Amino acid sequence: MIELYTWGTPNGRKVSIMLEECGLPYRVHPIDIGKGDQFASGFLAINPNSKIPAIIDTDGPGGQPLSLFESGAILIYLAEKTGCLLPSDPRGRAQTVQWLMFQMGAIGPMFGQTHHFRKFAPEPVPYAIERYSKETRRLYGVLEARLGEADYLAGDYSIADIATYPWVTRADWQGIELAQFPRVSHWAAGIAARAAVQRGMAVPG
Numbered sequence: 001m002i003e004l005y006t007w008g009t010p011n012g013r014k015v016s017i018m019l020e021e022c023g024l025p026y027r028v029h030p031i032d033i034g035k036g037d038q039f040a041s042g043f044l045a046i047n048p049n050s051k052i053p054a055i056i057d058t059d060g061p062g063g064q065p066l067s068l069f070e071s072g073a074i075l076i077y078l079a080e081k082t083g084c085l086l087p088s089d090p091r092g093r094a095q096t097v098q099w100l101m102f103q104m105g106a107i108g109p110m111f112g113q114t115h116h117f118r119k120f121a122p123e124p125v126p127y128a129i130e131r132y133s134k135e136t137r138r139l140y141g142v143l144e145a146r147l148g149e150a151d152y153l154a155g156d157y158s159i160a161d162i163a164t165y166p167w168v169t170r171a172d173w174q175g176i177e178l179a180q181f182p183r184v185s186h187w188a189a190g191i192a193a194r195a196a197v198q199r200g201m202a203v204p205g
């Protein structure tokens with residue numbers, strides 16, 4: 001059993017989608033970040049960085065429980081545990097990890113800042129809005145170019161797509177019209193049609 005500590009954010013939904021795709025049994029523990037649940041001592045024992053998602057695999061390596069945080073690390077761990085959505089050949093694995101790290105190092109941080117300054121900042125900060133919105137648009141251009149070369153970010157559907165898709169679903173928060181990026185729009189529509197993705201996106205419910 002996977003104990004999943006999560007909330008309805010792009011980062012949280014990465015892991016619930018992965019669990020659904022791989023068919024692993026899991027139990028959801030909602031961590032309401034709007035109420036500060038992520039700072040409670042019980043959750044800090046699982047993730048000292050006070051961020052969702054986090055998991056406890058009650059049947060971890062050697063049959064011992066394993067606690068894990070950071071969504072990218074969780075995706076890799078679950079992929080290796082199940083043999084699901086991470087190629088075993090060195091070239092395919094490297095490509096998949098590369099695009100996963102692109103999401104972790106660029107799309108997540110930049111899109112997240114765009115969300116903050118466009119929707120949640122207590123007062124407008126024009127420089128920040130322009131800076132992060134411009135970078136977000138550039139990153140959509142990177143995705144668009146890549147998806148002109150392959151159906152999915154690493155060639156085949158993988159954890160790289162699972163990591164990126166939930167962020168793209170909030171294009172309106174970013175001031176992005178997906179119609180301006182037709183390949184990204186087509187890719188996102190195909191992923192959205194997957195039953196496992198639909199179930200994962202509904203977590204925590």
